[in-house]
Amino acid sequence: MRQPWARSDTPPRIKLPPGRKRAILNEAEAFLTSYYRAECIKPPPPDYEFNYIVDFSVRWSSPYLRFVAKYACPGPNAISPSFETAFARLGCFAPDRFNLWGRRHNDRWFVVADRLALKGCFAEMRENPWFQMDW
Numbered sequence: 001m002r003q004p005w006a007r008s009d010t011p012p013r014i015k016l017p018p019g020r021k022r023a024i025l026n027e028a029e030a031f032l033t034s035y036y037r038a039e040c041i042k043p044p045p046p047d048y049e050f051n052y053i054v055d056f057s058v059r060w061s062s063p064y065l066r067f068v069a070k071y072a073c074p075g076p077n078a079i080s081p082s083f084e085t086a087f088a089r090l091g092c093f094a095p096d097r098f099n100l101w102g103r104r105h106n107d108r109w110f111v112v113a114d115r116l117a118l119k120g121c122f123a124e125m126r127e128n129p130w131f132q133m134d135w
Contacts, residue, residue, distance in 0.1 A: 014092055021060060024118065028058040028065060028090075031122045036067075040133040049075040053133060054082065064101075065090040067125075069133060088131055090121055102130045 016024070036056045044052045055070040067088040073081060089109065090098045100121045101109040113124050125131040 014094065015063075016092055024065060024092075025058065025060065027118060028067070028122075031125075032056045032058055032067070035122075035126060036069075036133060044072075044074070051083075057084075061086075061089075063091060087133070088125060090118075100124055102128075 040053055041055065042052075051071040051073050053069050054072045057068045057070065059066055059068065066086040068084050068086050070082055070084045073079070073083065085103075087103055089101045089103075091101070092098055094115065096117060097115045098118060098121050099114040100112045100116060102112045103109055112128060112130060113121070116124065
């Protein structure tokens with residue numbers, strides 16, 4: 001069965017050169033260190049059985065830069081000792097302009113802000129409650 005063509009609101013992505021991708025990755029890593037690792041990683045209370053954040057990372061996944069939180073699972077019924085989940089992603093759709101996505105509870109991505117500079121994306125992640133990881 002043929003699928004009908006439908007117009008998409010997502011503009012076509014641009015291909016970044018490897019040097020620019022490395023520079024963006026380094027800036028994102030510095031942001032993770034200065035904000036998320038400093039503010040959101042706290043030692044758990046004694047005898048804590050629920051999941052808690054132990055680290056953050058950032059990596060390229062196809063055309064998107066994903067921000068990933070790593071959780072420890074200390075409970076006796078845990079399937080694995082830890083797991084990772086992406087909570088934000090950036091997509092480059094114009095030179096030095098990014099769209100910022102958040103991840104919903106049903107694992108679907110939605111656009112939080114579009115056409116921001118990289119520093120604007122980091123500022124939005126700091127200020128928007130959607131990206132607060134202090135629970």
